[in-house]
Amino acid sequence: MMHCTMDDVLALAAGEGSAWARQHVAGCPACRAELEALYQRVAQLKALPVRRPARDRWPAVRNAVVAERRRRRERWGVSGLAAAAVLAGLLVFRPFWTKPVDAAELARVKEQSATLEQQLQRYDPNGRVTSGRSAALAAALEDRIAVIDGELAQLGPSQAQARPADLVTLWQRRVELMEQLVSVHVTRAAYVGL
Amino acid sequence: MTISLAVPDILVARAQSGDLEALEALYRAFETPVYNLALRVLRAPEDAEDVLQETFLEVVRSIKQYRGEGHLWGWIRQIATSKALMRIRHDRVRETEELHEESAVGAGNVGGAGEMRGTEGMSPGAVPAQIDLERAFERLSETSRAVVWLHDVEGYTHEEIAEQMGKTVSFSKSQLARAHVRLRRMLDEGVAQ
Numbered sequence: 001m002m003h004c005t006m007d008d009v010l011a012l013a014a015g016e017g018s019a020w021a022r023q024h025v026a027g028c029p030a031c032r033a034e035l036e037a038l039y040q041r042v043a044q045l046k047a048l049p050v051r052r053p054a055r056d057r058w059p060a061v062r063n064a065v066v067a068e069r070r071r072r073r074e075r076w077g078v079s080g081l082a083a084a085a086v087l088a089g090l091l092v093f094r095p096f097w098t099k100p101v102d103a104a105e106l107a108r109v110k111e112q113s114a115t116l117e118q119q120l121q122r123y124d125p126n127g128r129v130t131s132g133r134s135a136a137l138a139a140a141l142e143d144r145i146a147v148i149d150g151e152l153a154q155l156g157p158s159q160a161q162a163r164p165a166d167l168v169t170l171w172q173r174r175v176e177l178m179e180q181l182v183s184v185h186v187t188r189a190a191y192v193g194l
Numbered sequence: 195m196t197i198s199l200a201v202p203d204i205l206v207a208r209a210q211s212g213d214l215e216a217l218e219a220l221y222r223a224f225e226t227p228v229y230n231l232a233l234r235v236l237r238a239p240e241d242a243e244d245v246l247q248e249t250f251l252e253v254v255r256s257i258k259q260y261r262g263e264g265h266l267w268g269w270i271r272q273i274a275t276s277k278a279l280m281r282i283r284h285d286r287v288r289e290t291e292e293l294h295e296e297s298a299v300g301a302g303n304v305g306g307a308g309e310m311r312g313t314e315g316m317s318p319g320a321v322p323a324q325i326d327l328e329r330a331f332e333r334l335s336e337t338s339r340a341v342v343w344l345h346d347v348e349g350y351t352h353e354e355i356a357e358q359m360g361k362t363v364s365f366s367k368s369q370l371a372r373a374h375v376r377l378r379r380m381l382d383e384g385v386a387q
Binding site: 005007009010037038042045046051052053054056057058060065068105139140143163 | 342
């Protein structure tokens, strides 16, 4: 007597059994038992105890994320500086379109930003141990700075059309965030309103 | 799996904005199911923890691409499954184990699942209570464990498994059949004990 194969039994369990298999299993106690055993195995597999990790891997994930964000910010920072250089050139060679007060203000906030970057580099945050809270705050600030740097970088080729007042606003926002970032790194526990 | 996998939309939105606290909350919500899936497939706790870490690094990097279509767990599980299967594919050492198992199962049964057909008076295993299904399951090859776990427990279709493994649907089906033949045999013979 021919019996069902495991393929047949699995297909039956999935409601996809052949006409022959359905007919056979109806009259064959052995194959019905095989089908029942399959149901039981699957039910027991689903009921196996849930295993939990012995170690917390979140710190490793978080550290990798923070490091990635820092690298991204540094990359954007270079682009941002390049964009600033282009902008400075435009301001010098196209003074007719720039109000003097905007140009002066722009130069001032960019200088402020550069000073803060230097201050941060001197502090060398990468070489220091920080608390999880400080690292999270710094990462959030770095992300927001990266967004601004991205906006500045994207202005690159089209800066001739950008309004200096808008650029001043972007650089002012960058300076504010940089100040907060320096504060987080230097004071470790500074409240920066995040 | 009786763990609650529901997370508030606001938490997902915060995670998508890069908020590390929200991302950690997602990690806490899904670390156990991700680890459990990886452990069932890979067996070694170290490997499962690595998959857990790799999965959440990917989640953090890609969470902005999650559009809220389907449950978040389904999206994360897809990543975890992919990472676990990638580990199987890249682990040359384990191929030996698989070959060993294939030869054991295949002895006298070229078709794998076909040995039942034509056998008189077979003893179809009612599952004895004393047999440890968990241990029998762990003795399957990684590929077999992956197919059984994804199909029977996680509810993947053969089409989905085939796509994830880069194999055919018939490969997935035959792996499942072979695995169940082997499980039944181990349970019947008490090999798992």
